[in-house]
Amino acid sequence: MKKFTKQLEKDTLEIRYRKFESYKSVNLENLRPKDSYGKLLESRTHSIDQFIKDYGRIPSDLLAHRACPNCSGGGKIKELSKDHLELVRCKDCDLVYVDPIFNEEHYKNAYKSQEYQQVVRDLGEESHCYRVQRFGVERVEVMKKYLRSVGPPCFLDIGCSTGFVVEAARLAGWDAQGIDLNPSAVEFGRRRGLELQNIALQDLDAQSATFDAIGLFDVLEHVVEPKKLLERSIYLLKPGGIIFLYVPNYDSASRLLMGKEAHFIWPTHHLTYFTPITVKKFIESMGLKLEMMVTEGLDIFDYIWAQEHIHGKKMQVVSEIADRLQFFINGALWGKNLRVLARIL
Secondary structure, eight states, X not given: OOEEEEEETTEEEEEEOOXXXXXXXXXXXXXXXXXXXXXXXXXXXXXXXXXXXXXXSOOGGGOBOOOOTTTOOOOEEEEEEETTEEEEEETTTXXXXXXXXXXXXHHHHHHHSXXXXXHHIIIIITTHHHHIIIIIHHHHHHHHHHOOOSSSOEEEEETOTTTHHHHHHHHTTOEEEEEOSOHHHHHHHHHTTOOEEOSOGGGOOOOSSOEEEEEEETOGGGSSOHHHHHHHHHHTEEEEEEEEEEEEBSSSHHHHHHGGGSTTOXXXXXXXXXXXXXXXXXXXXXXXXXXXXXXXOOHHHHHHHHHHHTSOOOOXXXXXXXXXXXXXXXXXXXXXXXXXXXXXX
């Protein structure tokens, strides 16, 4: 496949040339059934709503400052404010992150809360089968290209939700399991016969060099210490094993089009915001070799949704070319979701 390089500030990224025939569309009705997307946006501040009701703000004694999650630097500048919280940008490595934040227990409780469980029931359980076939199979196929294992791969999905990737991996003959903090999502997957556990990674009973591949799909942005989580994941990988991760792309068309109203800017839940440059630095600082980086997204579809449902505008003309616009965005690394595959050396 042809390649070219793109200069971003002082760093160079290699971007693979992509043909439009490779673009896979997404059925939004299957992915986001029964206005579950709208309900997600409505409930995005559930973990702080009581504080705002009682005090009109988040009490300062519940928050603590953090150093940069990538380089541990303390220098920062204000990026933006949203939902009573602040995003800052590291002066040293350019990473964007929430500061100050709650303690780790607060976030664990948020993902176990009834409100969050209901969000996943509406969004994830209803669309589970579609996610298996559209996204789970795709992720398994990508990992297959980079695996070096002999025999059925051993796969762990951290933050597995309902287990749609685990199910796709099992259908491919893999030894696959998953963990997640959401009790109802795990129970849903178990009812489908999947090996899922409602635990955090530090509570997983596993030895070093256990897995050929580990998935961290939409996980690192949620945790207080993403480096610590990645370190533990690396410890569990066999020599030459791979980590496949998804994170929101802060330098995405979504943010450029919608500013801080882009839904992935969700500071009550998303604590760290990577770009293609900063995620590359993050991965390589952990001693991993970057094997693949692409972006995919629903930037244009989210923009259309916001314009129609929030601002009451007619977006038919844009809707007619949405797939093509999204392909251009993805191909230039401006898609909303960063997909990164790295290998342990």
